[in-house]
Amino acid sequence: MSVNVMVLAEHTDGQVSDGTYELIGQARALAAALGGVTEVALLGRADLAGQLGPADVVVCVEHPALEEYVPEAYERALLEVLAQRSPRLLLLSNATIGLDLGAALSVHWDAPLAAYVSALEIDGGAVVATAQILGGKVLAEVELPGRRGIATLLGGAFGADLGAAGAGPEVVHVAPPAGLGALRMSLRSVVGPDGGDIDISAADLLVSVGRGIESQENLETVQELADALGAPLSASRPVVDAGWLPKSRQVGQSGLKVKPRVYLAFGISGAPEHLEGMRRSEMIIACNTDPGAPIFGVAHYGTTLDLFDLVPELVDKVRG
Amino acid sequence: MRIVVPIKAVPDLVEEIDLAADETGIDREYLTFVISEWDAQALEEALLLKDAGGAEVVAVGLADDPDIDQLLYTALAKGADAAVKLTGAGAAGPSGPSGTRTADRAALLAAYLDAQPADLVITGVQAADDLDGQLPSRLAALLDLPHVSVVIGVEVGGGSATVRQEFAGGRSHELQVQMPAVIGVQSARQAPRYAPITRIRQAMNAGGLSELAVPARAAGDGLVVRRVHRPEASGKAEMMTGSAGEVAGQIVGLLRARGLVKG
Structure with a gap:
């Protein structure tokens, strides 16, 4: 020993x-x-x-x-x-x-x-x-x-x-x-990442959603904001596992690591696997109704407003 | 083909988690428990295999897990062929800070699987509270079976399973694994199916949940929990207050200052 x-x-x-x-x-x-x-x-x-x-x-x-x-x-x-x-x-x-x-x-x-x-x-x-x-x-x-x-x-x-x-x-x-x-398993192939979609790791601004979005229909609200800002929509794992967004949009340990200039997080609590993928963003702005959400431990700015109240106001202000 | 799907009840993370007064665990009394989200994915993957080529899917839980009956009946309502609740865990209460620790859980499941072997064990890659490590590879080690975790798709044919194992950045490996084997699922090929409440009630009325006492194996020395606590409020985030309109104004101001909003 x-x-x-x-x-x-x-x-x-x-x-x-x-x-x-x-x-x-x-x-x-x-x-x-x-x-x-x-x-x-x-x-x-x-x-x-x-x-x-x-x-x-x-x-x-x-x-x-x-x-x-x-x-x-x-x-x-x-x-x-x-x-x-x-x-x-x-x-x-x-x-x-x-x-x-x-x-x-x-x-x-x-x-x-x-x-x-x-x-x-x-x-x-x-x-x-x-x-x-x-x-x-x-x-x-x-x-x-x-x-x-x-x-x-x-x-x-x-x-x-x-x-x-x-x-x-x-x-x-x-x-x-x-x-x-005498192994009981063998490697058949190595599969690279799917190409073709937007590369979220190259974006200056990301609009990211988590479990708090609650349903696929609700994604439209946030998609509208992403469109108004000209930013790609990204997500934490539960949203991708639910099939609401493709894997190429997943931020975190099993997805992509990103460091945009600004990361806007809506309804993301901040599980360690997610934080691993985005904590190096230059600025993080987080919206989550739970004031104890771990995301506020890495965010620079935070709000506990309901995302469904905040996002439409943001769309209005961005569109001027 | 017999597929066993161990499922675990974990605290619903949407709720606030209170700590026990002695700071060695969480206070479970008022918490709602739900199926571990990765176990829900594992059950879906098992049901997809059943849909594709026929398999007997058995959901297995621990009697000590809170609300486990409800979770097992939900599995039956989704299409599992049988549901089993294992007893034999220590009567003294949970062995880990938020429930039965993985080592004890794996020991019980291994005793069950020794007596009633499976061709495939498919379970969640992890759970939110598996402090002493993940179930799939611990269970496989006890049973001396091959195992693969962080799997995003399983296919079966000719006595072996072909699985996709996922790595960071969207890379994955396709592995061929001899059965019997233990698979830890990260996500199923499709989102977990929904079981309407009426069908869950039907499953409850039909019974179909059996209880089985298994001899617990010794799990060895575990971790010694000194204390649990909340993350210290790092106070990092500057909290914005005011109406939705006012906060939106502040956020747009921050974006505009970085040239990310024009005008």
Whole structure:
């Protein structure tokens, strides 16, 4: 058992993800507090180790099944890495890969897991996580008991560490486990984003709607405002899952990350997954009837007026 | 083909959430509970598979979840073939800050699925309060089954399932997975169907909800909740007051100052 902190690197098309650097930044702070080092597990693409300057050690596993993310392949390879390196703590993204692997690793590696983590600290040797639950309305401060633990971290909640550790990380290789040759799943194809629709990530101004819109018919009201402003209509996940707007208009963790000059949010409460996608907007103006809505924690201006009262007035004023 | 859909009752997030006096959980007494939205998507995906090629869809809930009868009857009204309520959770009350924690939930469901195996387990990728991690992959780990989460479409044929797994930015992977398997659904191929209240009442009158005691497996050490609290009002947003017309005027002023409204 070491006192090191390990991060699972995520990569797409040969690029280590921005979120990975956020994980490494947090891992470095924790490793310093524990007196350990920062290790990064890099699966399938040892050639990307050069992008992981801020890590102390990069642990590579090479196998054809690991070239793209396949849940079972990653799980088996990572369990092998965990068995050999025995870190004190494993940090994963609270996005697809963390949601996919976290709880299974918790069972197989026999370590407690905290999800939706927005802050982590070492308190007298104990690992203490703050998790945002119930759509960000409640924070839970939890201790991960025992000698190892797993945390899945919300994107955007931690600063990215782009610094390089002097001579660059030490690169070590772990032999691929035999289980990679007998997987119960295989990758058939990689599908890129749908093209053709407006690119909301390129807009200067976004008019965005959430659950508070209540019905598809009500979208017309907000569409009218978007038209008057010449801005695209975007949405949080519930609106897209209901089929009221296409996926290409979704802002958030499973949609697109946007940073327009102004983001107008109507009826969006501000679940962590949504905030991750828009908190870097230059200005955020939020309208939500719940004064406790988390969206007001990132907005610059807010109002608790009913959107159905406010939006028609906005349309009138914009049209002059 | 037998598809089991575990569903969970979660607090309706439209309502204000009160905290328990000892600050280790939420006060559940006056809350309304609804089906976890991802579980509603999972049920829809299972019913779409039934519509397409025939499958037996069984909705399963925990007896300890508030309002679970109503949610299971709604599943029957939507087209589930059977609904089962599992007992066997600790009688001492919820084990997590807002209900039965995922580890205990998964242990009960694993005991049920050991006794009555499924070809596919389809459930929501996450729930709003699964502090100790998500159900699908924990359940799969206990059952030693392959699993895929954040799935946006399932098709079945020839003993395997083909699923679309979604990543940020609209990218996805198509994976072929041997059955039996556990799938965590992010969204169904279409919006969840609606069950009229009359049909839910019919389902209630017809009974059809069975109760089953399962031996709980040990779930291992969980998290120790030190306290729960509300996010500190960051006080970041400057709140605009006045009539709708006045606030609209302020907003248009902000946009005009940035050249985003002409004139």
